[in-house]
Amino acid sequence: MAEPGIFFFMNSGVGDATPHEEGSGENGDWAAITTGSAGHTLVFTGDAVLDGDVTGTRDTVIIPAAGSIEVDKTFIDNGATMEQVPLAGTNQGGQSGGDNQYVFCIYFDGETASAPYLEAWDDSGHDSTALQVLGAGTPANSMVKGIVTTGGAPGSADWVGHADQVNMAGSANRLDLNVGSVIGSAGGNCYFNICTRVPSTATPFSSTPVVSARFTYT
Numbered sequence: 001m002a003e004p005g006i007f008f009f010m011n012s013g014v015g016d017a018t019p020h021e022e023g024s025g026e027n028g029d030w031a032a033i034t035t036g037s038a039g040h041t042l043v044f045t046g047d048a049v050l051d052g053d054v055t056g057t058r059d060t061v062i063i064p065a066a067g068s069i070e071v072d073k074t075f076i077d078n079g080a081t082m083e084q085v086p087l088a089g090t091n092q093g094g095q096s097g098g099d100n101q102y103v104f105c106i107y108f109d110g111e112t113a114s115a116p117y118l119e120a121w122d123d124s125g126h127d128s129t130a131l132q133v134l135g136a137g138t139p140a141n142s143m144v145k146g147i148v149t150t151g152g153a154p155g156s157a158d159w160v161g162h163a164d165q166v167n168m169a170g171s172a173n174r175l176d177l178n179v180g181s182v183i184g185s186a187g188g189n190c191y192f193n194i195c196t197r198v199p200s201t202a203t204p205f206s207s208t209p210v211v212s213a214r215f216t217y218t
C-alpha cells in the first residue's frame with residue numbers, strides 16, 4: 001500500500017448541489033488549496049473583507065459582551081488574493097453558511113490503513129493546543145468548530161451544537177472524515193465544514209494554528 005496523495009479543495013460558489021469530481025484537479029466551482037509551509041492560508045475574518053481583495057487583507061471581529069459570535073467570513077488567502085468560501089460556517093455568520101454539504105473537500109488518490117482525521121494544532125509541531133483559539137489547553141473550549149459532511153449535510157443551518165459537531169483541538173477533538181472507515185483502494189472524497197465562534201470570555205488575539213489531515217498507510 002503506497003502513501004496516497006491528498007488534495008484539498010474549496011467550493012468558491014454559492015451552490016451546494018455539486019460535489020467535487022473525484023480526482024486531483026479543479027472542476028466547476030472547486031478550487032485547489034495548496035498545502036504545506038508555503039501553502040495557502042485558511043482565514044476567518046470580519047465582514048469588511050471582500051472576495052478578490054489583496055492578500056493579507058483582514059478585518060477585526062469585536063468580542064461580544066455576552067454569549068458568542070461567529071466570525072463573519074471565511075477565505076483562502078492564496079498569496080495573491082483573498083478567495084471567499086461563501087458556504088462555510090453556519091447561518092450565524094456573515095455569508096451563505098448553513099446546512100451545506102459541499103464546502104471543503106479532501107480527495108485521497110489511494111487507500112489508507114486507518115480512518116482519516118482532520119486536526120487543529122498550535123503549529124506544525126502537532127504537539128500542543130495552548131492557543132486561546134484552540135481552548136488554551138482545554139479542547140472542549142476550542143473556538144474552532146468543525147463538522148464532517150462526507151455522508152450528507154448536517155441537517156441544521158446552525159450546526160454548532162449538533163451531535164456530530166466537534167470543537168477542534170489536537171487529537172482529542174478531531175473530525176473523523178470518513179465515519180470511522182478507511183479510504184479504499186479506489187480513493188475518494190471527504191467533505192467538511194468549519195467556522196470559528198468567539199465567546200464573550202475571550203481576550204483580544206490573533207492566532208495562526210494549523211489544520212492537518214492525519215492517517216496511516218502501509
